[in-house]
Amino acid sequence: MMNSSNGNSIGLHRLEIKNLEPDAVNILLVGVIIGKKKPKIFQRESTRAVWNFTLRDSPQHYINVAMWAPPEQVFQANDRFKTGDVVELLNPQVQLRQMGDRSELFHPMVTSPFKLSMSEKSAIVNHPGNSFYLKLLRYPTKPTAAFFPLQDIQNSGRALSGFFVDVLGAVRGLGPIRTVTTKNDETIQVREIEVFDHTCPSLRITLWEPDLIHRSDAWKPRYTILFLTDLTVDWSSFGRAYVAKATGRTIVTENPISKEAESLIDYVKNAPIETFDIVERLLTSLPSNTATQEVVNVKQLQERINACVDNEEHQGNRSFSVFLFAFVSHLDLDGLSQTLIVKCVRCKTAMKGAKCENTGCPSVFENEDTTESEVTFDVKVMLSDHTGTLTNCRLSGQAAETVLGCSAAAFHLMSDDQKCDLKWRYLMERCKIRIAVLFMTSQYPTLSILNVSLADGLEVAKKLAVL
Known part of the structure; x- marks a missing residue:
């Protein structure tokens, strides 16, 4: 040669x-x-x-x-x-x-x-x-206008089986590189990445080719736009969501030149990529408090969640909100449980120290000595009634400030006694609770509390009588 x-x-x-x-x-x-x-x-x-x-x-x-x-x-x-x-x-x-x-x-x-x-x-x-x-x-190798919105993949994944799809998305996250053994006893490396767009917070894509895995090391969450051609779509029993896989036909164009890519770039500059920010964004799309008056008990809510999780045909648009009349059985505001999250103002990533550790954050690019931060509520709550207990509800963001009657910054400055008094406003009390069940293409939904108020005995009697 x-x-x-x-x-x-x-x-x-x-x-x-x-x-x-x-x-x-x-x-x-x-x-x-x-x-x-x-x-x-x-x-x-x-x-x-x-x-x-x-x-x-x-x-x-x-x-x-x-x-x-x-x-x-x-x-x-x-x-x-x-x-x-x-x-x-x-x-x-x-x-x-x-x-x-x-x-x-x-x-x-x-x-x-x-x-x-x-x-x-x-x-x-x-x-x-x-x-x-x-x-x-x-330059993309196919027209970017023909890409599949990620929400359409989640909604119609079964119908796409056996077909190739093109995806335009922004990188949300990079999974670790894993070593697996194939059916032919071949040892190979794989990597899962997550992308998002205007319509959906996450689609997982599996990369098999060493060249793509090597290239992915340079991709940055929020700042890298990818156009991926000829992916296949499959149902993940483990993740309870549709996922995509790169194929031998796949060409990946990084930061493609197209009008659709420019539109996505404008969107992702301020789009949420952390779970708690995605929750806040999804909550704004739910019906208002007066539009949703359905009342259920804990058992009925769990059965409805399980039905949504198991239904492959309707993986998109599954989020909903309902009312519960339940006791607040766990609300640890003055103990060792996490109640607050510190986030970077620039990229909304959770911070553990004085500087943002997200390599894609503008503050990192600009080599800032300290990162401007903001604090927000993230409180774990348990709700119980005569039919069971919901063990992993979240009270966060603006909803938490409304329910607790104080800002996250003010709460941070409270004494333990003040936090204890705040906790006992609701702990072990029967409350009327509006809760949102948010599916974000993962195995289990996020249960986010929208509002809490002490229950009126007459209303409880009327509503519970039909449950």
């Missing part, structure tokens, strides 16, 4: 992807790698390996390439070249794609009617002068 373009490129004809013709020989192409897959080994008459990648040389034109050679040479090339490298392909073979060929299902969709095959008689080398080609990395 050729090692460099110096000398070896003499006699080669430089072409662009748009000018390729069947069986063209002695050609040289220059482009940027926009996606690649790990090599595979095949045992035939001799041991061979193949490395597949996708090359682009203009906003309109890109082509799939397969390098076939002995395993050592193929793996060396794969290790040397990565997505984002500008390269020269020397003496590749031009072949007409067979559109009905099943193999097309496993490679990215491209604009060229041809594909390139490389052998020991071909070469791939670095190309000097990269500025023009690097700009192509931000």
Whole structure:
């Protein structure tokens, strides 16, 4: 296999992807790698390996390439070249794609009617002068206007089974890189990322390709926009939500150039990505207090939650609010339980010290010595009646300030005796409680208390009589 373009490129004809013709020989192409897959080994008459990648040389034109050679040479090339490298392909073979060929299902969709095959008689080398080609990395390979809103995936996940979907989302979080063993006893690494958009706070996407996993290290929550093509959608029994997976067809464009991406960038600047901020945002979309008067007991509420969790067909728009007449059986305002959260004003991430630790926060980029913060309520509450107990309700944000009659900052300055007096306003008292059940594409919903007031005995008697 050729090692460099110096000398070896003499006699080669430089072409662009748009000018390729069947069986063209002695050609040289220059482009940027926009996606690649790990090599595979095949045992035939001799041991061979193949490395597949996708090359682009203009906003309109890109082509799939397969390098076939002995395993050592193929793996060396794969290790040397990565997505984002500008390269020269020397003496590749031009072949007409067979559109009905099943193999097309496993490679990215491209604009060229041809594909390139490389052998020991071909070469791939670095190309000097990269500025023009690097700009192509931000051009999506498919129209971004055709992406699936994340809420539509949660609503219609079952109907999408067996189809490919394109997703435009902002990075919300990066999971750890895990090592797993496949059914074929192959050890591989995987990583889950979370993205969000205008319509939905989270969609989990699994990355399998080493190239994508390596690239994801540079993605920053809230600040990286991704356009991911040809994902598959599956139901996660563990997460009780629909999740997406990257495939052999997937091309990931970082911070794509498009109107839809610009709109998403404007949205995510101030969009909530921490759970407690998402809760606050979701609460504003629920019906007002006067519009929802349904009264249930604890058992009925739990049964309704379980029905929502188990229903795969209606994973979106499941959030609702109801009233309970229940005793506040746990409200630890003056003990060891957490009651307050300190958040960064800039990115709304919870802080443990004087500086924000979110690497994507503007305060980190600007190297601020201290981070401006704000304090908010986050109180765990238990509610009980004659049918059971809800053990993990949250009283937070503005609702907590209204119920407790003080701001989070004022509460922070109270003495233990004052906090104790505040607690006993409601503890072990029968109360009328409006509670929101918020599904955020996770296994279990968040139970957020919207309002608490001491119950009127006459109203309790009327309402409980029909329960």
